[in-house]
Amino acid sequence: MRWAVAAVLALAVAAPGAAQTAEPAAKEMVAPAKGKKQPVAKKAKSEAVPAKQLFGAVKEPAPLAARSIGFYAKGCLSGAKPLAIDGPAWQAMRLSRNRNWGHPQLVRLIERLATEAKANDGWPGLLVGDMSQPRGGPMLTGHASHQIGLDADIWLTPMPNKRLTEREREDLAATSMLADKISINPQVWTPAHVRLIKRAATYPEVERVLVHPAIKKALCEAAGTDRAFLHKVRPYWGHHYHMHIRMACPKGSTNCQAQPPPPSDDGCGKELDDWFALLTKPPKPAPPDAKPPKPKPQLTLDQLPADCRVVLGAGAAAQPTATSKSGSTAAPTTKQ
Numbered sequence: 001m002r003w004a005v006a007a008v009l010a011l012a013v014a015a016p017g018a019a020q021t022a023e024p025a026a027k028e029m030v031a032p033a034k035g036k037k038q039p040v041a042k043k044a045k046s047e048a049v050p051a052k053q054l055f056g057a058v059k060e061p062a063p064l065a066a067r068s069i070g071f072y073a074k075g076c077l078s079g080a081k082p083l084a085i086d087g088p089a090w091q092a093m094r095l096s097r098n099r100n101w102g103h104p105q106l107v108r109l110i111e112r113l114a115t116e117a118k119a120n121d122g123w124p125g126l127l128v129g130d131m132s133q134p135r136g137g138p139m140l141t142g143h144a145s146h147q148i149g150l151d152a153d154i155w156l157t158p159m160p161n162k163r164l165t166e167r168e169r170e171d172l173a174a175t176s177m178l179a180d181k182i183s184i185n186p187q188v189w190t191p192a193h194v195r196l197i198k199r200a201a202t203y204p205e206v207e208r209v210l211v212h213p214a215i216k217k218a219l220c221e222a223a224g225t226d227r228a229f230l231h232k233v234r235p236y237w238g239h240h241y242h243m244h245i246r247m248a249c250p251k252g253s254t255n256c257q258a259q260p261p262p263p264s265d266d267g268c269g270k271e272l273d274d275w276f277a278l279l280t281k282p283p284k285p286a287p288p289d290a291k292p293p294k295p296k297p298q299l300t301l302d303q304l305p306a307d308c309r310v311v312l313g314a315g316a317a318a319q320p321t322a323t324s325k326s327g328s329t330a331a332p333t334t335k336q
């Protein structure tokens, strides 16, 4: 039942276009930096079950040291902390999903962004969408990333001046910043949005802030001479209801796989032109003999870093399906 509800809610806020894959952008979400390979868990036949079912079923964090393990779109999280559902300058949304978990540094970052934006930017408070599951990992619905506790979706809807009920946090719809598929809506887009996104991108521990290309364009136009933050604001499909904040691998997470740093130029020129060309390109008609696209194979536990098996099995919340003959019960590596 719970999953059915979660699935419906995920559809309700899924950004149109989010499923598209486009060449200039695909690497934004999914490409790790070249070089460091992660050891993967040993293959066991009993584990063909998709990892999202295993990680999606766990309700509590792994009682281990805080570590982001693997890559943003292929990994897990130990020692997660929850973001409080209410704070002095934020409210967590969609509580039924149980995705208000992150690396402790991500939790601190959101708390700081919320309070500083409220104090300085004329932003009344954050509505915080999905972070990670209690042990990270792939999710039953939505996101390819958000797996290692370093990603957070922050709504671009200002926080209402009241404490939302649990029901309201499920039902309230996020506001799109777009008037059409390539332009910002001046009725909803404000200078406070610019200040909020700029603040998020200015924190040194934030490596990227993903927004829709039309939002990036609006930021390019509003930035004036202070353009240093713009290179971290990366255009991407969807992301017109929320911005997606991505932290760099924290110190101490030795098995965290970094993403290449964003290009150093402000990205307001050719890159953005390419995006708009892509957004306005008419869809190609499929050839008459086209086969339906193959469904993407699901990540299994044996494809995640080996330590994710330990994360999944740690503590009282151990999942019987997560352990096997080859499953490790040893203590996780505690290199910090």
Ligand SMILES: [Zn+2]
Residues within 6 Å of the ligand: 143, 146, 151, 152, 153, 244
């Ligand atoms: Zn996101």
